[in-house]
Amino acid sequence: MTSRPSFKLFACLYPFGAGAAAVNVFFAALIGSWLGWEVLTPQISVLIGAFLGVPVTWVFACHIKKLMEQADSK
Template structure:
């Protein structure tokens, strides 16, 4: 089992995780419009992405931490 990722690693990866989540939520709402669902505003997508970006960043940071451990780092 890998150790918890450091705060520095989480802080460095969070903007990328939140940004990716926001873009995916926005594009998912565009695809949903094909079946009649409303399209989210960019602001709503950013807010949802900020929330979903936390767990996504945690999972990715754990993966990076395991790769560091496998490579012989700390």
């Protein structure tokens, strides 16, 4: 059974997860503008990315922890 990732691992990966989420939200808003939706400002995209970055980073940190455990068992 895979254990939960440490806070240290999560904290190291969070800036990357939040940044990736913010970029994806911003570009999704740009694509949505083709449908007539409002384009989000970069600041709003960063705030949404910071919020969405938590679960995204948690899933990625669990994956990294699983890979670390597999490497340790070999």
